[in-house]
Amino acid sequence: MLVNLDYVLNLAEKGNFAIPAFNVYNMETVMGVLKAAEETKAPIIMQVYPRLMKEETGYFLSPVILAAAKRASVPVCFHLDHGPSELETTRSIRYGATGIMLDGSTLPFEENIALTKKVVETCKYVDVQVEGELGHVGTTKDAEMDEFTTAEDAKKFVEETGVACLAVAVGTAHGKYTKPPKLDIERIKAIREATNNTALVLHGGSGVPDEEIKKAVAAGIRKMNFATDICYAFLDCCLDELQKPDRTVAVDNFMKKPIDAVKDFCISRIKLVGADGKAK
Numbered sequence: 001m002l003v004n005l006d007y008v009l010n011l012a013e014k015g016n017f018a019i020p021a022f023n024v025y026n027m028e029t030v031m032g033v034l035k036a037a038e039e040t041k042a043p044i045i046m047q048v049y050p051r052l053m054k055e056e057t058g059y060f061l062s063p064v065i066l067a068a069a070k071r072a073s074v075p076v077c078f079h080l081d082h083g084p085s086e087l088e089t090t091r092s093i094r095y096g097a098t099g100i101m102l103d104g105s106t107l108p109f110e111e112n113i114a115l116t117k118k119v120v121e122t123c124k125y126v127d128v129q130v131e132g133e134l135g136h137v138g139t140t141k142d143a144e145m146d147e148f149t150t151a152e153d154a155k156k157f158v159e160e161t162g163v164a165c166l167a168v169a170v171g172t173a174h175g176k177y178t179k180p181p182k183l184d185i186e187r188i189k190a191i192r193e194a195t196n197n198t199a200l201v202l203h204g205g206s207g208v209p210d211e212e213i214k215k216a217v218a219a220g221i222r223k224m225n226f227a228t229d230i231c232y233a234f235l236d237c238c239l240d241e242l243q244k245p246d247r248t249v250a251v252d253n254f255m256k257k258p259i260d261a262v263k264d265f266c267i268s269r270i271k272l273v274g275a276d277g278k279a280k
C-alpha cells in the first residue's frame with residue numbers, strides 16, 4: 001500500500017527501529033526492493049535521486065514505483081531523495097511522490113531554513129511530509145568531512161521549518177568508504193533530545209559497519225539510507241552473469257538474478273535496522 005512519509009516514520013517511532021530507504025533506479029531495482037519488503041513484512045521507503053526526476057527517467061520510473069507500492073502487501077513510501085530545488089520537489093509531487101527531501105545543506109543556515117519551510121508548507125496541501133538536511137553529508141571522495149550537525153542548530157531548524165525528519169551529519173558519507181566510518185553516536189542522542197525526539201535520518205548507509213548502524217538506530221535514527229550497495233548488488237551480479245559462456249540473452253530472464261541480488265541485499269539491511277515484521 002502506498003503511504004506517506006509520516007506513516008512510515010510513525011511506525012518506526014512506535015517500534016524503535018529505522019525505516020530502510022532504498023534508492024531505486026529502474027524497474028528491476030524496484031522489483032528487488034519490493035520482493036525484500038514483502039518477504040520480510042517490512043515497511044519501506046523507495047527513493048529516487050533528483051537527477052532522475054530532472055531527466056526523463058523519472059517520468060517512466062515513477063509509475064513503476066507507484067504500481068509496486070499500490071499492489072504491495074506492506075507500506076511503501078515513494079520519496080524524492082536530496083531534492084535541491086522546487087523544480088524537483090514540485091515535479092516529484094506531480095509524479096506521485098508521498099515524501100519529499102529538500103536538501104538545502106549547502107546553503108547558508110537561514111536560507112536553508114527559508115527554502116525548507118516553503119517546501120514544507122507547499123507539501124502540506126497534498127499531505128506529503130518533508131525531510132530536511134542540516135550539516136552537509138558529502139561523499140567519500142571529499143578531501144574532508146564538513147562540520148557535524150550541532151544540537152542547537154538542529155533544534156532551531158526543526159522548530160522553524162516543521163520538517164517530519166532531519167538528515168544529520170554525524171560521520172557518514174555517500175559512496176564506497178575507503179575505511180569504515182565511525183559514527184558520533186552521542187551527537188545523535190543529543191540532537192534527538194534537543195529536537196523533542198524528531199526522527200533523524202542517516203545518509204550514506206552503504207558500508208557502515210553493522211554494529212555502528214545498530215547503535216545509531218538505538219540512539220534515534222528512524223530512516224536509514226542505502227544506495228551505493230544496491231548498485232553494486234545489481235551490477236556485480238550482471239557482470240558475473242556476463243562472464244558465463246552460456247549466458248541468457250532474453251533481457252527479462254537475464255534480469256532475474258540481478259533482481260534477486262538486490263532482494264538479498266535489502267533483506268539483510270531490513271533485518272539489521274529492525275524493520276522486519278513491522279508492516280502495519
Ligand code: 13P
Nearest residue numbers: 175203204206225227228
Ligand atoms: P550510499 O550510496 O552511501 O548508500 O548513501 C545513500 C544515501 O544517503 C542516499 O541519499
Ligand code: ZN
Nearest residue numbers: 174203204225
Ligand atoms: Zn543521501
